[in-house]
Amino acid sequence: MNPSPEAVVHQEARQRLTVATALATHRIWNRLDEDNLYQSWLGLVGDVLAIVMSGQLAAAQMTMPWLNELLGAEDDERPDADRIIPEAFTGVDGSGRPLGGVLMAPIWTALRLVTAGRPIVQALLAGRSLLDAIAQTAVADIGRAADSAAMTARRSVTGYIRVVEAGACSRCIVLAGNEYQTDKAFLRHPRCKCGMEPVTREHRPRPASPEDLVGQMSETQKRKTFGEAGAKAINDGADLGQLVNARRGMSGASVLGGRAITTTEGTVRGEFRRQEFRRLQQAGAIPRSQSIRGFRPTVARLMPEEIYRTADNRQHAVQLLRQNGYIA
Structure with missing residues (x-):
């Protein structure tokens, strides 16, 4: 069976x-x-940042209409409860780094090649290729983060299925159809095109398995995806899981070196800042008469996948998503 339409x-x-x-x-x-x-580039990078952030916002805004169409409204009495805040996801890459800094990498790549004596055309192509990877990955990661947060906040969702297309890389194909709990980080690589579909008691999708996807591929596609020897091994009955190291080059979007992943993005403005200001006022740390103007939280803001990694249970994860300004 294929994923739902x-x-x-x-x-x-x-x-x-x-x-x-x-x-x-x-x-x-x-x-x-x-x-x-x-x-x-210094004069242009602001325009690029605005474009990528606009793409991230659009990606996050797709989440709630999709989930409501797929699963229906979960609670008619509280239609606005635990809804994600799309703006809260923008401005960072999947590892929580501010996009403004990340978007300097392409020009450094180009300058490094020029300094090494490479032709300017080659240097510019290399820089643009890196910019392409940054832009596509930043939008895709934020879209999946929004999907994941919305599914975690939805009580009926017990997990998600990895949805993989036939033209995916070998690392993704061997993960096709795997089911994960909502607090499990989504394994991806740069420019990863895979998505997820929620699982509930009533909605249990059965996406194509790795064997199904390989069965849909031509011999040319198999050689391109698995290599000449790999394609031959598959045709000879080799086990896909043994043939491909699924985790090579893949990581959870917000996992870096085992340390807590946070971001300062959204602490200057946005829902997280407003919530932290109200919390400190209620605790008596800030006078009731003080304005929020000029206030900047001193605490770091957790990325969604770091929340899933550290939360004790689902209720705790939802609480942390709300405290960090991802859901209302």
């Missing part, structure tokens, strides 16, 4: 959004002054 439409819409976002950044990159790369 709603899950396929959702995944394809997200993929179109990631590609459109990357193409928009390409147009900005192509305006670089070849004789003054660094300074011209």
